[in-house]
Amino acid sequence: MTMANEIDATQVKALRRFNRFFTRRIGVLDPYLASDLSLTDVRVLYELAHREGLTATVLQRELGLDGGYLSRILKRFEAAGWLLRTPSPKDARQSLLALTEAGHAAFAPLQQKSRDEAAALLAGLAPGQRQELVASMERIESLLGAEGVPAPAPTRTVVLRDPVPGDIGWVVQLHGELYWREYGWNTEFEALVADIAAQFVRKFQPQWEKCWIAELDGRRVGAIFVVRKSATVAQLRMLILSPEARGLGLGARLTDEAIAFARGKGYRRMVLWTNSNLTAARAIYSRRGFVLDKSEPYEGYGQRLVGETWSLRL
Known part of the structure; x- marks a missing residue:
C-alpha cells in the first residue's frame, strides 16, 4: 500500500485545489514578474543576491533542482555578465557563486516587482484579515517544514485575554466538535x-465573573469560565483546549488563573462538575486540591457516563 492510499482522498483533493488556487492567485502561471525569466530563474537569482559563499552543490540541494538544469541556468547568468565564479578556499573542486553588479541590477527591479505584487494582494484585506492570513501561512510553514520535514518548534507565544464578539460562539463550536x-x-x-x-x-x-480565551501564536486554542454560584461559591465551567495546545501546560495555567480570580474576589469555595472519563481535566483539578464530593451514573449525550462534583476550599 502506498502512502497516497493511506491519506484521506478528500484531504488530498483539498490540498491540490489550494495549490491550484494559490499558484493562480500569485501569478506563477503568468510570465513571472512580467519578465523573460522563469520562476526558477528568479528563485536562483534571489538566493545568489541574498547569500554569500554559495556553491552550485548547496544551491542544487536547497532548491531541489536537477543538477543539469541548474548548470544551464548558471551558464546563462554567467553569459549575461550576472554571475561571478571564484575558487572555494575549502574545496578546489567547488566554485563560490556571487552576483556581479550587473546581476544585482537585473535582480533589483524583479525584487521590487515581487514586493509590489505581494502588497497589492494584501491591500484588498482589512488589517485583521492580513494578520489572520500571515498567521495561517506561518502555521502551514510550521506544519510542513522544509522539504516535508517538520520545522523546529519555534518559540510559542501564549496570551490569555478577555473574550471579544465571536469568541463565545467559538467555545461552543469547539466543545461540540471535540x-x-x-x-x-x-x-x-x-x-x-x-x-x-x-x-x-x-x-x-x-x-x-470572568472568561479567559487562550491564544497560542495568535490562534484561539482554549477557554475557561468562572461564574458566580452564590455570594461565597464560585463555579468553574467549560475548561477546553484544542488538541494542538495540549501538553503545553495551558490547561493548568487557565485553571490557576480561575482559582486566583476566585480567591481575589473573596469566594470561599469553588465547585465544578465534570465526567469520570475526562482524565486530563480531572488530573488538573486534583493536583490543585479539588476533592471529589459526589459521583453519579447517568445517561446523556448518547452515552453512559458518570458525572462528578468536585470542590476546592479557597
Missing part, C-alpha cells in the same frame, strides 16, 4: 454548552 470526535457525544452536549454560554453572556456580572 467531544463528538473524541468521545462520541451527540448534539445534546453542544446544546448544553450553548445554554451555559448564553447565560454567561446574558447574566454576566463583571465584578464577580
